Amino acid sequence: MPITNSESGTRVDEIADGLYRISTPVGPAVIPGGFTFNQYLIVDDAPLLYHTGLRKMFPLVREAVASVIPIERLCYIAFSHVEADECGALNQWLAAAPRSVPLCGRIAASVSIEDLADRMPREIADGESLPLGTHRVQWFDTPHLPHAWECGHLMEQQTRTLLCGDLFSQNGDKPAPLTESDILGPSEAFRARMDYFSHTRNADPMFERLASCAPTTLACMHGSAWRGDGAALLRELALKFAK
Ligand SMILES: [Fe+2]
Ligand SMILES: [Fe+2]
Numbered sequence: 001m002p003i004t005n006s007e008s009g010t011r012v013d014e015i016a017d018g019l020y021r022i023s024t025p026v027g028p029a030v031i032p033g034g035f036t037f038n039q040y041l042i043v044d045d046a047p048l049l050y051h052t053g054l055r056k057m058f059p060l061v062r063e064a065v066a067s068v069i070p071i072e073r074l075c076y077i078a079f080s081h082v083e084a085d086e087c088g089a090l091n092q093w094l095a096a097a098p099r100s101v102p103l104c105g106r107i108a109a110s111v112s113i114e115d116l117a118d119r120m121p122r123e124i125a126d127g128e129s130l131p132l133g134t135h136r137v138q139w140f141d142t143p144h145l146p147h148a149w150e151c152g153h154l155m156e157q158q159t160r161t162l163l164c165g166d167l168f169s170q171n172g173d174k175p176a177p178l179t180e181s182d183i184l185g186p187s188e189a190f191r192a193r194m195d196y197f198s199h200t201r202n203a204d205p206m207f208e209r210l211a212s213c214a215p216t217t218l219a220c221m222h223g224s225a226w227r228g229d230g231a232a233l234l235r236e237l238a239l240k241f242a243k
Contacts, residue, residue, distance in 0.1 A: 004064040012064050013177035015225045016159035016217050018043045018135060022064040024057055025173035033190075034173025037085050040163055040219050041065055042156060045133030046075035048103070050154060050163045051221055055088035062096060071096050076122070076132075078103035080165035081148035082112045085221070091118045103130075105141055108150035126152075134158055140209060144200035155213045162215035162230055166196060167237070170223025178217075179224040184236055187223070197241065207238035 002012050010024040020041040028034045039061055040050040047069055053061040065071050074097035079086040090102055094117065102113050102121035109123045124130060126141040135158045142151050146166050154163040170186040191197065200206075215230030226233070 004067045005060050008060050010060045010064050011177070012041075012067055015178045015219070015227075016156075016161050019156060019159050019161055019217075019219070020068055021177055021219065021225050022053075022061060023175075023177065024053070024060050027173055031171070033171040035171050036173060036175060036222055038219075038221050038223075038225075039064075041068060042132060042135050042137070043069055044135045046131075047073050048076040048078055048132055048135075048137065049074055049093065050078050050080075050219070051085065051165075052077060052079065052087050052089035052093055054084050055092065058089040058092045061089065062092075072098065074100045076100060076103040076130075078137075078154060079108075080153060080163075080221075081151040082108055082116075083148070086165070087113075087116075090116070094118050105139060105150055105152040107141075107143070108152075111150060129157070137163075138213075140206075142206045142210070143202070144198040145203055145206045146196055147198045153210060155210075155215065159217060160213075160215050160230075161217040161219050162210060162213060163219045164210075164215075165221050168218060168220045168223070168226065168233075169196065170220065172223065175224040177225065178227055180227050183218075183220070183224060183226045184233060184240075187220075188240060199241075203241055204238060207234050207241070211235050211238075 022039045042048045109121045113121045124139040129138045168187040211231040211234040218226040
């Protein structure tokens with residue numbers, strides 16, 4: 001079992017070539033139904049961590065990353081939008097990995113990160129691609145999808161993995177690291193209890209743009225990562241969202 005901390009149950013699983021899911025469960029006593037906080041590590045010439053994890057989870061996530069690569073090698077600390085689970089530990093990572101910089105969209109950079117972060121961010125423009133070595137990530141601005149003005153999503157082109165942040169969030173504290181079973185039903189059940197979408201009227205073209213990347217893996221921040229026809233699943237979610 002790839003557990004890196006027996007007390008918290010933090011685990012690391014390679015879900016695509018060179019792409020690792022780090023997951024820390026939180027029990028039902030803390031969050032009803034249980035929950036997980038996931039980060040994704042892309043190992044390459046310029047390693048990238050997507051989501052820092054909560055500030056208070058930093059020791060657990062650091063331990064997990066260190067089980068894969070020396071943390072000083074990290075080059076990019078990236079995230080979708082400005083929230084504690086997305087970037088709460090950003091400054092701890094910048095201190096631990098001296099050559100790393102924050103990587104985020106232009107709104108996040110100018111509104112928050114240029115001030116909040118201890119090092120200036122590397123802004124990534126809408127549609128811009130950034131090579132990491134054999135992997136290459138492309139950024140898509142998705143304002144308010146599912147929430148936050150500065151929200152965006154990162155597509156890793158080599159493994160065709162969409163780092164989809166809070167989209168398809170599922171609760172539960174023991175999800176499979178990677179599943180081919182349905183995640184849309186569980187994520188919609190979770191959303192029925194706690195609707196984290198902003199319901200932006202511009203959702204449709206943004207869903208369609210993400211779907212046109214044809215991801216084969218969806219790297220969810222909460223719950224299992226998923227393998228399958230990502231375009232179809234994104235379009236199904238768009239239909240539910242439109243109702
Ligand atoms: Fe969020
Ligand atoms: Fe989240």
